[in-house]
Amino acid sequence: QKEVEQDPGPLSVPEGAIVSLNCTYSNSAFQYFMWYRQYSRKGPELLMYTYSSGNKEDGRFTAQVDKSSKYISLFIRDSQPSDSATYLCAMTTDSWGKLQFGAGTQVVVTP
């Protein structure tokens, strides 16, 4: 079993819809949780960074962490075609070292 599980999709939504992405994990020692966005043929870029449990909002993006359920989510409101990308969750026990990535979910937002 992988330490981090993420549905690879693809997830297709119409423009303006809410995109809901999630990951589950098995290592209860994970403390730092991140979401990266990766456009085709580009490197991943950090979208959201959360420490421990709770919610964090940044514009149209909301990240949630539920450590009791070992479950993290990313919501994208008012989705745009420019949000079409692969979204990878990542987590680590300390902010400096190894990041464990999910497989990535491909999102397609259709006009």
Next chain:
Amino acid sequence: DAGVIQSPRHEVTEMGQEVTLRCKPISGHDYLFWYRQTMMRGLELLIYFNNNVPIDDSGMPEDRFSAKMPNASFSTLKIQPSEPRDSAVYFCASSFLGNRIFGPGTRLTVL
């Protein structure tokens, strides 16, 4: 800042040849990471350095892979001899205070 710089962007080589990938991290960053991304295995950490010192190379697949960081502004990942299963996108990332910035990647094809 130009971000993390990787070269070459694309490399096609024949099985058995030596391949050298290069990375220039962002100035002031004290961590440098080498990742490999494939469809089958996703994004895998190969090795990372802190202040030019290798900290964890447990992700390096075989002795055919080696990485060096002779100074704070340059790192190499070498594969010798290369094999078709090494075909992947190799990313270099650097970080300071935990936020990893990825380079554009090197797409390696071994025939």
